[in-house]
Amino acid sequence: MNRHKVILPIIFAVSLWVVSCFLTASAAPRDKQQSPTSGIVQRNAAAAAAFEAMLPVLHHPRCMNCHSAGDFPRQGDDSHPHAMNVRRGPEGRGVTSQKCGTCHQDHNLAGPHLPPGAPDWQMPPRATPMIWAGLTDNQLCELLKDPKQNGHRNVNQIVEHMTTPKLVLWGWNPGEGRTPIPVSQADFAAKVKQWAAQGAAATAAPQFQ
Numbered sequence: 001m002n003r004h005k006v007i008l009p010i011i012f013a014v015s016l017w018v019v020s021c022f023l024t025a026s027a028a029p030r031d032k033q034q035s036p037t038s039g040i041v042q043r044n045a046a047a048a049a050a051f052e053a054m055l056p057v058l059h060h061p062r063c064m065n066c067h068s069a070g071d072f073p074r075q076g077d078d079s080h081p082h083a084m085n086v087r088r089g090p091e092g093r094g095v096t097s098q099k100c101g102t103c104h105q106d107h108n109l110a111g112p113h114l115p116p117g118a119p120d121w122q123m124p125p126r127a128t129p130m131i132w133a134g135l136t137d138n139q140l141c142e143l144l145k146d147p148k149q150n151g152h153r154n155v156n157q158i159v160e161h162m163t164t165p166k167l168v169l170w171g172w173n174p175g176e177g178r179t180p181i182p183v184s185q186a187d188f189a190a191k192v193k194q195w196a197a198q199g200a201a202a203t204a205a206p207q208f209q
Helices: 002-032 036-058 137-145 155-163 166-172 185-197
Strands: none
Touching: 036 137, 036 185, 137 155, 155 166, 155 185
């Protein structure tokens, strides 16, 4: 009888220890495993931070003068309407004799306020004007991703469009009398690529209950 009194508590203690170890081992992977929702929120937050860093470039006059409201380009740091009543035209290259290439060559002309230039100087075409003046950050983000509005480009093509064409790169070397984009081109390109790689969101995903 005394022997049973000694063995039974030992068996009970060992049983509790085994059950405790099993429960701990079963719970550990779930504690360490990231939920799908958490992963999406983190990716969207990273994309949103990158997109926010892109905004000073997208809203700068060097970009906005060809992406502003209306069917005409703007000019100057104050973004006033282009002189000589220049219009967009069907292909974004002007109309009649007032073609963009008439004054804008493939390089800046030397001297203050003389016509700037870069290869393929033009506005977005009339069918997809890519006007983002007055848009919220979310609306601008959706425009950049929407093939019906962005010139039939996917996200990777938008990345290429914002980082490689000489017309876009001109914004960092706009010629005498014009304020260049203050963010370095390398930093901007890195943020654009980060934004795309993290899912191209504008804001972090909402928290689910």
